Amino acid sequence: MSSKEVEYYISSFPKEIQERLVYIRENLKKVFKEHEEKISYGMPTFKGKRNLFHYAAFKNHIGIFPTSAGIKEFEEEILKRGFKYSKGGFQISYKDELPMDLIREIAIWCRENLGK
Numbered sequence: 247m248s249s250k251e252v253e254y255y256i257s258s259f260p261k262e263i264q265e266r267l268v269y270i271r272e273n274l275k276k277v278f279k280e281h282e283e284k285i286s287y288g289m290p291t292f293k294g295k296r297n298l299f300h301y302a303a304f305k306n307h308i309g310i311f312p313t314s315a316g317i318k319e320f321e322e323e324i325l326k327r328g329f330k331y332s333k334g335g336f337q338i339s340y341k342d343e344l345p346m347d348l349i350r351e352i353a354i355w356c357r358e359n360l361g362k
Contacts, residue, residue, distance in 0.1 A: 249283045249284075251284065251285045252271065252283055252284070252285060252290045255267075255285060255289075255290055256268060256271070256290075259303050262340070263303050263308075263340070266303070266308055266340075266344060267290070267301070267303055267308070269344060269346070270301050270308070270344065270346075270349065271290060271301075273346055273349065273350055273353075274292060274299065274301070274349075274350075274353055277292075277350060277353040277354055277357055278292040278298070278299065278353065278357060281293055281294050281298065281357070282294075286300065287300065288302070289301065289302035289309075289311065290302065292353075294357075294360070294361040295361045296360070296361060297313075298312075298313070298356045298357060298360050298361065299311070299312050299313075299316070299352075299353055299356050300312075300335075304337075306339060306340060307330075307337040307338055307339050307340060308337070308338045308340070308344070309335050309336070309337055309338075310335055310336050310337075310338065310349055310352070311334055311335035312334075312335070312352045312353065312355075312356050313334060313356065313360060314333045314334050315356075315359070315360060316352050316355060316356050316360070317331060317332075317333060317334060317335065317336065319352075319355055319359075320348070320351070320352050320355070323348060324336050324348075327345060327348065329345075
């Protein structure tokens with residue numbers, strides 16, 4: 247799987263959602279410079295020795311999936327910001343501004359703690 251497949255994935259959404267996905271992707275590419283970018287589980291993914299970070303668009307939200315370890319590490323901040331979350335990810339409504347600071351912070355943590 248290649249970044250071309252990620253581009254195809256992004257292009258399959260309406261313009262407003264594409265803009266959000268591109269913004270997330272460009273920021274994550276800076277964090278995961280040395281990692282493979284691919285589609286895994288139907289989502290854009292950054293991978294080291296294993297999958298480190300996924301993100302995806304859904305009908306009403308963007309999903310951020312930094313593994314269960316990433317969610318556990320940032321659970322308090324995710325709760326504080328009022329995002330709906332589960333064991334492996336959290337949701338950002340299309341009505342909400344993207345919390346790129348938090349997404350970057352979690353991505354850096356995943357890169358440093360879950361494997362290169």
